[in-house]
Amino acid sequence: MAVQFGHIAGYPTGSPFKNREELRIAGLHSQNMAGISGNAKTGADAIVVSGGYVDDADYGEIIIYTGHGGRDPNTGRQIRDQELIDSGNAALVRSELEGLPVRVIRGRHNKRHHQSPFAPSSGYRYDGLYRVESHWAKMGVDGFRVWQFRLVKLKDGEVSTPKDTSPASIDQYAVGPAPVTTSIMQRIVRNSMIAHIVKSWYSHECQVCGLAIQVEGGLYSEGAHIRGLGQPHHGPDVPENLLCLCPNDHVRFDNGAIYLTDELHVMDALTGQAVGQLRVHKNHKIDLRHVAYHRECWTKD
CATH class of the missing domain: 2.30.280.10 (SRA-YDG)
Structure with missing residues (x-):
C-alpha cells in the first residue's frame, strides 16, 4: 500500500x-x-x-x-x-x-x-x-x-x-500562488531579546564552525536551545540554555548529529570523535546541566 x-x-x-x-x-x-x-x-x-x-x-x-x-x-x-x-x-x-x-x-x-x-x-x-x-x-x-x-x-x-x-x-500540479489559510496554533513564546543578546556576543558567528552568514539585511544566525522548551524537556529560555549557531549546525545539534561534552568539545555522533571546541564568549555562562541533558538524549554514555 x-x-x-x-x-x-x-x-x-x-x-x-x-x-x-x-x-x-x-x-x-x-x-x-x-x-x-x-x-x-x-x-x-x-x-x-x-x-x-x-x-x-x-x-x-x-x-x-x-x-x-x-x-x-x-x-x-x-x-x-x-x-x-x-x-x-x-x-x-x-x-x-x-x-x-x-x-x-x-x-x-x-x-x-x-x-x-x-x-x-x-x-x-x-x-x-x-x-x-x-x-x-x-x-x-x-x-x-x-x-x-x-x-x-x-x-x-x-x-x-x-x-x-x-x-x-x-x-x-496546479500553476499559480499557493493557497493561503488562516489558523491558530499554540506555540511556546520565546524571548527574542535573549536570543538577540547571545547572538550579539558572537557577532552572529556560529559557536561550532565560526561561520557568520551574510544576507541582504546583514548577518544572520539562529538561537538554539540546548535543553528543549516545552513538554517533556521543560528547558528554560535563558542565555545559559542557548547557543548561537548557523542553520546547518542548528539542525545538526537539534537532531543529535553533534553534541557537547562537559568540557564543551563538539562531538560527531557518527564517529564518536571530537571535531572541535565550542566557542564561548566571556559573558556566556553555559549551564552544563543542560549540556548533559542534551547529550543523554542522543548517546548511550
Whole structure:
C-alpha cells in the first residue's frame, strides 16, 4: 500500500473503527500490528496510540510517543534498547524533517500501564493530523533506551488534500500562488531579546564552525536551545540554555548529529570523535546541566 499523507476522504476526525483491520481497509493505517505506518524513505503517515508503551504520555493536542522496538509482546515491558534505524522510528524522523502530517489514531488503552482520558472506551478513533515537532532518546522506565517523538496537533486548514508519494508528472500540479489559510496554533513564546543578546556576543558567528552568514539585511544566525522548551524537556529560555549557531549546525545539534561534552568539545555522533571546541564568549555562562541533558538524549554514555 502506498504511503498517503493527510486526511483520508470519507473519514473525518472522530471516525470510529472496531479494529485494526477496519483501519487498514479504510486506508488510515497500513499495519495490522505495528504502531507506525510508513517507511524510512518516504516518512510515517499514521500512528496508533494505545498506551502500549509505559513511557508514552498523551496530553491531547500534544503526544509524547514512544517509538518501535524492544518490547516484550507478552508483558509490554522493554527488554532491550530501541534503535533509530528501525523502519518505523526512522519513518517518524523523516516526517519530522520533511514537515509531513501524521494521522493519529487512538485506541482503547489496556490496563497494563496507564489510562488516557483521551482514549476511546472501545475500538479505535481517528483523531486528526499531527506534526512531529522533535525526537530524542532517553533511558526508559524499564531501564532500556527508547526513542520518543513529540507530536503536536495541526489545526483545521493547516493541511489540505492527501498526497500520494508515488512518482507523478509535474503537469499534475496546479500553476499559480499557493493557497493561503488562516489558523491558530499554540506555540511556546520565546524571548527574542535573549536570543538577540547571545547572538550579539558572537557577532552572529556560529559557536561550532565560526561561520557568520551574510544576507541582504546583514548577518544572520539562529538561537538554539540546548535543553528543549516545552513538554517533556521543560528547558528554560535563558542565555545559559542557548547557543548561537548557523542553520546547518542548528539542525545538526537539534537532531543529535553533534553534541557537547562537559568540557564543551563538539562531538560527531557518527564517529564518536571530537571535531572541535565550542566557542564561548566571556559573558556566556553555559549551564552544563543542560549540556548533559542534551547529550543523554542522543548517546548511550
